[in-house]
Amino acid sequence: MKITSPLLGAASVALLLTLAACGGGDSGSEGAAEGDGAAAADCEPSDGEVSLTFFSWVPGIEGVVDIWNEQNPDVQVEVQTGPNGNSGTYQNFFNQLEAGNPPDLGQIEFDALPNFRVQDGLTDIGGCEGVMDSQEQFVDWTWSQVQLGEEDAVYAIPQDTGPMAMFYREDLFTEAGIEVPTTWEEYAAAAEQVRENDAYITNFSTSDINQFAGFVWQAGGSWFGNEGDTWQVGLDSEESVQVADYWNGLIQDDLVSTLPPWTTEWDNAYNSGDAWTWISAVWGANSIMSGAPDTEGSWRVAPMPTWGDEQAAGNWGGSTTAVFKGSEHPHEAAQFALWLNTSEEAHEALIEAANLYPATTEGQQLPALSEGVPFYGDQEIYQVFTEAGATVPTEWTWGPTMTQVYNDVSDGFSAAASGNGSLAEALTSTQESTTSALESQGIPVGE
């Protein structure tokens, strides 16, 4: 009998843990509820020394935060890190919100903000000192995306952006005597000429849907809209279908390749001169440098082709710094987020550490971003992106179920690329699946 007791003991410990888990769940959510009431009402500074936790996957973020910690002995920020958002961090954030222990601040990409908002995971920092006044420092579209359709609310501070432009092989275009296209019409014509040279003008991404979303964004469309709690779904809107038909034509005529992006195969197409342009975001400059090292000096950057005479650009990527629900120090957290994303020293450190392209107009003018880049034949490429950033339409809105949208569109696009259906059909079917996904989460969908 001596032997039985440890085993029974172990069993009862397990039982106790289970009970504790059930009982504790309630107290956790109560705590969170109290916290959010205080945060929404006002945003007062806390007394005494404050310590904050900040989750970010930006490489080298610790060095940037150290600058703040030195200057603010009373508000110390501890960095937490992990994989990028969609590789596990967003799921972790939701788990932590559920368990009542999220960090005070976290990095969230623009396209994921609505999901956190709908799940009630964010603190409105619109009432915090300096937040509303900072609006004019930011590129227009970024501000409308952190307000999420509410006039007096601000759910995050924009951090970085990805304005889009066209990377092109200047040497190959000149050699073949083809004009660098400035409109989509010219781009399609140039695609045929490039094809005669046994190459493709570009590679269309059927799996990373953010590129296509950037195209629709440029055309002035929007996949979502929201008024109050009601959401509209516009995947099959006029602009969206127009862009889809355009690329569908190029794919049908075998004028663009459809290699999976971010693979060795794809790198090789760009490195070996099989693909002549890439319409991508500002951070794409590094992707080409690392993926196509043999092409040094041959690439240039031009504004992305347009639908009419008016200049407009899309955006691909970018993230924000948000304050999570339940943070006990929203005032200090907001001050830190503002410093991180508007101050010159923080911008310089972020550019240095991880090539982040700032969301403020001033940040985009920093010396580090106005120099010529040797890989691009000393062209001042960031000027092109700064100008592009100013022409990004402000109508675009992300939805609360972007993971599902990306998956569904990607499935449809991949099928279309292998000859089953069209890009537009993929959008129509995703329109339906998205509407039912929203409804099944209890999110009202309007017309």
Added chain:
Amino acid sequence: MSATPSSTAYRQSPVSRTVAMLVLGVFTLYFLTPIWWLFIAATKERGDLTTTNPLWFSDLNLVENLQGVFSYGDAILPRWLLNSVLYAGVGSLVATVLAGMCGYALAKYAFPGREVIFNVVLGGVLVPATALALPLFLIFAQVGATNTFWSVFLPSIVSPFGVYLARIYAASSVPDELLEAARLDGAGEVRTFFSVSVRLMVPALVTVYLFQFVAIWNNFFLPLIMLRDERLFPVTLGLYNWNTVVNQVPELRLYVLTGSLVSIVPLIVVFLLLQRFWRSGLGTGSVK
């Protein structure tokens, strides 16, 4: 009729030997090619990674890569490796001791509820570790212990399969007469276990240790959910993190590859040292 006596001879015929060797050769190649690829990639410069033959050397750059990967991010990689060794090495040692004691007790002592406990443990074998990660996170969150060393270590010291194996093995390899003799000589139950039974159970315990070591080393999901402090990461999670931000910091692509090569070395070492025991451990259960 004449086929029956020749069947043993058939098994040793040169043809079948050749076929067997061929199959083994193909599988060896199949398993070693990725490691070879990894080794080659880790010796290359970043620019050569996509542009040169992936299965053969270009410029030898292994030493520079190793220096780079070990010093990147305030030399965080050695820390991750140490963490992995602690989680897997110490964790599986504790797990083996616990599983060995538990299995031995289930095999050698008759008490009410013994079969119930054993069946519950056996059911635990069927539950994948991944499915337990989230409930564990919520439990640890209740006691404020997420993002600590213990949040990964404690769940790692439980091995239902180890209990199962230890029970089966103890039942067949530790004779009751020997335990009686030990008791008559005045040894207590604990002393009997550690100085008599453990020695007889070594092959099984080594097997449990190896299984658990590999399981903890490769358990990626639990640390992913539990940990937010980079200094607590095991090497698998750390490398995964790097891999997700390759777009922002292109040199990380090479560091992920070099780091992966470094991270499989401890596994290879453990296997080479303990495989002799493991083979006998696996075989013994089946012959009984």
